Amino acid sequence: MRIIENLILALLLALSTTACGGEGQSAPSAAPAEGALEVHYIDVGQADSALILCGGESMLIDGGNVADSSLVVSYLADQGVDSLDYVVCTHAHEDHVGxxxxxxxxxxxxHVLAPVTEYDTKAFQNFLKYTRQQGLEVTSPSPGDTWTVGDASVTVLGPQKAYEDTNNTSIVLRLDYGETSFLFTGDAERDAEADMLEAGAALQADVLKVGHHGSNTSTSYPFLREVAPEYAVISVGEGNDYGHPHEETMSRLRDADVTVYRTDLQGHIVATSDGESISFAVQKNAGVPTNPTQGAQADHYIGNINSKVFHRPDCSGLPAERNQVEFANRTDAVNAGYTPCGRCKP
Structure with a gap:
């Protein structure tokens, strides 16, 4: 079985040029210039992967799903990577470790890091296998641990405690380069965010990698206020089955006046810092609206008592009158636990 697995992986890697190197699939920029930091948010669909390059050193944070393995390898090759100083698995779910x-x-x-050293899935076991084939062991960092990637410094901010929910075990990293900073949150949800806030973690950052692909379980108002980012990047798959990014999260980002970049709309995204300012390059659709407002507010909204979805009063998907509840404004509907209709986008 192990021989077969190795042959399959070798075949996938052999096809990597086709998977990632075709027309329109290249990264938006090459290796960083001397004296610069580059953060590559790799488009791995409904998954996460980021590559940090600085001063000839590199750190890979997550690798997407198992099916993304060859794409990530090809992307690293395109950036001239020949070794990895740090490999970080933020948490053990397949769309991050696979x-x-x-x-x-x-x-x-x-160095290979993860919040746990054992997890009973094939994806995580393969991660362990290839780590050990290099003569390395996975280590679990603690809040306050630091290291450097070139001239950039990395600080572990979470997880602050043990959690049953695997998402909340996500390693949260702050990356500082000169006067600029980046925050990587994995899939950390509100409980983990609240614990970092309570611990007084240094969360403020210029760029936020939005937690859990833009799910409404992450990026709470208190957390977002503390981070106070100028930019946010959402790693998310086009037309995914989860409805990510959720409108509640996008609304919070709009309220905070955050400029949003999205891999589902813009492909690979590269942020470059000279230590004083940050610029962005995207693979495609540079001018596409990434977080548009949902139009003028209606004078009231109609909720469906059964589905807990609320609508504009002119929506074609309104429920039968006996199943309707009226809200004076959008905030009242959201606070009552109702979610916006995907058709009329209230």
Whole structure:
């Protein structure tokens, strides 16, 4: 079985040029200039992967799903990566750890980090296998741990405690380069966010990698106020089954006047810092609206008592009158636990 698994992985990696190197699929920029930091948010669909390059050193945070392994390997090759100083699995879910096996099988690594050292899935076991084939062991960092990637410094901010929910075990990292900063949150949800706030973690950052693909379970108002980002990046798959990014999260980002970048709309996204300012380059659709307002507010909204969805009063999907409840404004509907209709987008 192990021989078969290795042959399958080798075949996937051999096809990586086709998977990621075709027309329109290249990264929006090449390796960083001397004296610069680059953060690459790799488009791995409904998953997460980011590559940090600075001063000839590199850190890979997550690798997408198992099926993204060859894409990530090809992306690293396009950036001239020949080794990985740090490989970070933020948490053990397949859409974060699955694609790390390819890079670990192709590139020598110095340090491999994850919040746990055992997890009973094939994706995580393969992650462990390729780590150990390099003579390394997975280590679990603690809040306050620091290291450097070139001239950039990395600080662990979470998880602050043990959690049953795997999302909340996500390693949360703050990356500082000169006067600029980036925050990587994995899939950390509100409980983990609240614990970081209570611990007084240094959360303020210029760029926020939005938690859990823009789910409404993350990026709470208190957390967003503390981070106070100028920019946000959402790693999310086009037309995904989860409805990510959720409108509640996008509304909070609009309220905070945050400029949003999205992999589902813009492909690979690269943020470049010179230590004083940050610029962005995207693979496609540079001018696409990434967080448009939902139009003028209606004078009232109609909720469906059964589905807990609320609508504009002119929506074609209104429920039968006996199942309707009226809200004076959008805020009242959201506070009552209702979610916006995907058709009329109230």
């Amino acid at each position: 694609g790390l096996s390819g890079p670990l099988s192709q590139y020598p690594a110095e």
